[in-house]
Amino acid sequence: MSQRAKKFWRIWDNVGILCILLVIMAVYGILEPQIVNPTQLVTALKRSAVSGIAAAGMMYAVCAGGFDLSVGSILSLTSCVIAVQLTSGRGTVFSIMMALAVAALCGVINGILITKLKIQAFVATLATQLAFAGVTLVYCNKAIQLTSKYNAGLKFFSTGKFLGIIPLPIVLLVVTYIISYLVYTYTAFGAKVRAVGSNEQAARTTGIKVDRTFILVFVVTAVSAALAGILNTAQVSTGNPTLGDGFELDAITAVVLGGTALAGGKGNVFGTMVGAILVTFVKMGLNIMGVGEAYQKMAVAVVLVFALTISGIRIIMQRGGK
Amino acid sequence: MKKKKNAIHIEYGDYGILYALLIFWIFLAITNSDFRGISFYQNILTRASLNAICGIGMTFAVISGDFDLSVASQVAFCGVILTIIIPIIGIIPSILVILAIGIAMGAFNGLLIAKLRIPAFITTLAMQMAYRALAQMINSKPVVVDNKLFKRIATYKIGGILPTAFLILIILAVIGTIILRKTKLGRNILAIGNSKEAAVISGINVPKTQILIFVLVGFFTACSSVMIVSSLGSSNYGMQVGLEFTVISSVVLGGTALAGGKGSIFNTIVAAVFLATIRSAMDSFGIDSYWQKVVEGVILVIAFSITEIRNIINNILVKQRAKKQLVSQKQTTN
Numbered sequence: 001m002s003q004r005a006k007k008f009w010r011i012w013d014n015v016g017i018l019c020i021l022l023v024i025m026a027v028y029g030i031l032e033p034q035i036v037n038p039t040q041l042v043t044a045l046k047r048s049a050v051s052g053i054a055a056a057g058m059m060y061a062v063c064a065g066g067f068d069l070s071v072g073s074i075l076s077l078t079s080c081v082i083a084v085q086l087t088s089g090r091g092t093v094f095s096i097m098m099a100l101a102v103a104a105l106c107g108v109i110n111g112i113l114i115t116k117l118k119i120q121a122f123v124a125t126l127a128t129q130l131a132f133a134g135v136t137l138v139y140c141n142k143a144i145q146l147t148s149k150y151n152a153g154l155k156f157f158s159t160g161k162f163l164g165i166i167p168l169p170i171v172l173l174v175v176t177y178i179i180s181y182l183v184y185t186y187t188a189f190g191a192k193v194r195a196v197g198s199n200e201q202a203a204r205t206t207g208i209k210v211d212r213t214f215i216l217v218f219v220v221t222a223v224s225a226a227l228a229g230i231l232n233t234a235q236v237s238t239g240n241p242t243l244g245d246g247f248e249l250d251a252i253t254a255v256v257l258g259g260t261a262l263a264g265g266k267g268n269v270f271g272t273m274v275g276a277i278l279v280t281f282v283k284m285g286l287n288i289m290g291v292g293e294a295y296q297k298m299a300v301a302v303v304l305v306f307a308l309t310i311s312g313i314r315i316i317m318q319r320g321g322k
Numbered sequence: 323m324k325k326k327k328n329a330i331h332i333e334y335g336d337y338g339i340l341y342a343l344l345i346f347w348i349f350l351a352i353t354n355s356d357f358r359g360i361s362f363y364q365n366i367l368t369r370a371s372l373n374a375i376c377g378i379g380m381t382f383a384v385i386s387g388d389f390d391l392s393v394a395s396q397v398a399f400c401g402v403i404l405t406i407i408i409p410i411i412g413i414i415p416s417i418l419v420i421l422a423i424g425i426a427m428g429a430f431n432g433l434l435i436a437k438l439r440i441p442a443f444i445t446t447l448a449m450q451m452a453y454r455a456l457a458q459m460i461n462s463k464p465v466v467v468d469n470k471l472f473k474r475i476a477t478y479k480i481g482g483i484l485p486t487a488f489l490i491l492i493i494l495a496v497i498g499t500i501i502l503r504k505t506k507l508g509r510n511i512l513a514i515g516n517s518k519e520a521a522v523i524s525g526i527n528v529p530k531t532q533i534l535i536f537v538l539v540g541f542f543t544a545c546s547s548v549m550i551v552s553s554l555g556s557s558n559y560g561m562q563v564g565l566e567f568t569v570i571s572s573v574v575l576g577g578t579a580l581a582g583g584k585g586s587i588f589n590t591i592v593a594a595v596f597l598a599t600i601r602s603a604m605d606s607f608g609i610d611s612y613w614q615k616v617v618e619g620v621i622l623v624i625a626f627s628i629t630e631i632r633n634i635i636n637n638i639l640v641k642q643r644a645k646k647q648l649v650s651q652k653q654t655t656n
Contacts, residue, residue: 069447117627122443123580126391127626130567131619137612249451252444262441294458294559301452305434308445312438 005317013259017274020257024278028285035285042167044281046158049169050232052276054247055254056180057224059272062255063184064217065197065264066114066121071225071251073132074106075244078229080140082154083239087144092153100226106132107222111215129248136241144239151237158234169231173273176224181269193217198265225251249300253279257307263315279303339576339589343596350599356606364485366598368476371487372550374594376569377576378498379542381590382535384573385502385515387582388435388442390536393543394565395453396427400547401557402457405465413472421544427453428540432533442536450566457559464558467551476553487549491591494545498538498587507534515582567622572597575625597621 029036054071061068078099085095106128113124146154160168184190192213195203204210225244233239256262257278258271282303286296350357376393383390400420407416431449435442467473476487502508510531513521522528551557576593578585600621604614 067444113623113627117623118630119623119626120580123389123626124623126567126570127619127622129619130564130622131616134612134615134617134619138616141612246451249447252447256444262444292459292462294455294462297451298455298459301448301455304448305445305452308434308440308448309438312440315439 009314009317013268013271017257017259017271017278021274021278021281024282024285028281032285032289035288040284040288042170044284045173045277046167046169047235047284048277048280049173050228050235051247051250051254051280052173052228052273053176053231054225054228054251055258055272055276056176056269057221058248058251059180059255059258059260059267059269060184060193060217061121061221062252062260062262063197063264063267064193064214065200066214066217067125067252068110068218068221068225069122069125069248070106070110070129070132071221071228072244072247073129073136074103074222074225075229075232075247076241077106077132077136077139078103078226079233079239079243080136080144080241082230082233083144083146084140086146086150086154086239095154096230099230100223103222103226103229104219107219108215110222111218114218115211115214133241133245140239140241143241146233146237146239151234154230154234155237156234157231169235172227172231176227177269177273184267184269189213189216194265194267196264197267246297249304250276250279253300253304253307256304256311259311262308262311275307337589339592339596343592343599346596346599350603354606357603360483362602364479364483366595366602367488368485368553369602370591370595370598371485371491372476372546372553373565373568373572373598374491374591375494375549376543376546376565377572377590377594378494378587379539380569380573381498381576381578381585381587382502382511382538383442384570384578384580385582385585386511386532386535387515387518388532388535389570390431390446390539390543391443391566392427392431392446392449392453393539393569394562395450395457396424396540396543397547397550397562397565398557398559399427399453399457399460400424400544401551401561402461402465402559404548404551405467405557406461408467408469408472413469417548420548421541424540424542424544424547425537426540428537428543429533431540432536435536436529436532454559460559462559464556466556473552473555476549487553490545490549494542495587495591498542501538502587507531511535512583515584517583567618568594568597571618571622571625575621575628579629580626 025036034040054075058068058071081099081102082095085098086092090098110125110128113119113128114121117124119127148155157168157172162168162171184193192203192208195206195208196210196213200210203213229244232243236243254275255272257275258273259268260266260272279300282299283296286299347357347363356362376397380390380393400423403423404416404420407419410416411419427449431442431446434440434445434449438445474486475490476485478486480486480489502511510521510526513524513526514528514531518528521531550562554561572594573585573590574580574593575596576586576589576591578590600617601614604617609617
């Protein structure tokens, strides 16, 4: 790859996705000016917290050369666990802890299937997606409306304001990404994830416990999906066994859009965040313009294909046009 | 040459799933009188045929080391169009149109995968959403097919015994097996599955073959869509969600290695019948659909890990045998 191309991709990594977001905003601004005003933007940020937090975890999975298709089911499961626990009179903190523990267990199961039974990550999580969705429905087969009696504590996450101005979901989103960035850049875990993702064999030879790293990565992914699930449950005040259907696509789109290499080894933390905001914003804009659900789904698919196309072009260029 | 005799035969002689199916059938027939009548087996075969037809295409994809997660949405998309056009242009033209659409969808998937070099599973994950959304855009309400003749395609029983769906499955399976074993395309697919690098070096046009693989997937998926709509008598954009799980499980349970390079259509079909039997059995034992989902997921995990489990057992056996040999050698030297 020529020097110029290298420079281009370096700049792209930093601001490319942001530029796309601005272009989309501009297009929306021309089509329907009311979409791009401060209140709407704040709403978009608030909504993107859910897929954003899940995408933060997914980035680790992709960076380690894996994949997690089961996050949608884990999100639904979390939502149900929390709703059932709250309605049976448990405290908010306890319910949240329960939900996180269940999610962590799901992550461990995924990790063990992938490392010990040597199933490819996306295939294993495809199977667990089905299994977790089944378990969720067995556990709680219809949506549970959380009345204000049970929801008082949880509601704080979606309506609370930090310092009286900034909505809490946005704070959570930003904090998640700052933590994610610090873990990715400065900790041994982050380094191990990158090492495993870029060359598993080499990582093994260097003495990295690859299996343990992988299991941890899937626990991180599952727990972040659970956090997203808690936030989403708080936002809609409902425990819903189908809340997370198709959700994995949003998270994956955000990660790919953010510039994380699908082959592993190279993540982009803040790109992922902007990617998540972009996906939410595209959906929300279409929603305001009054197009149907089908078109919103289509839009996500198109955005994902677009993101894949960019990463494909990049790989082809890196291989010298072969 | 002996090899020629084995052309249509399964290459690595693994009939495990067939034995499992027969044992399971005998077990069911002994334990419960519901499972003794011929109609039970007719139902299973019909039910299995609908998925197995799609499985033929998927077998090609898995052999080449890829996947297609968008088959369920393709079925829905084809189904929605099919129900709309049947009253307008008649049965046979509409089936032809659907097959053409299936091929076009497959070609589109293949183009994305082969030309942009994106892993197949993530491309088809995106297309899964896209095709489903397209189906919903075309028609968001369920449509009933009124054509009696069309409904009979999948439900008629020849001589009152053999379901037509199964007969069509067999015909398509023979075509598929011939493509896999007798044509250049089939050999190329096997070669790519064994080693993509080796295939490139030996001069196989890998992108072209990949596109053709997904065209085959699209074609067989369209066939299965016709059968499914015919048997249901209606279509709906939300139909057959999760079909890809059933199809992929039957391919993998049939012994087609996930790493690619080997596989057989015959075993895929047997595995599809096996899965349909499990489902029917669960239905008759009154297990609710949520538990069925869990069971399906677990079966999928077992199917995926079966090679590794086999490896682990083999390793243990080899070690034991080595130990025994060592012991007996020591005894003889003593």
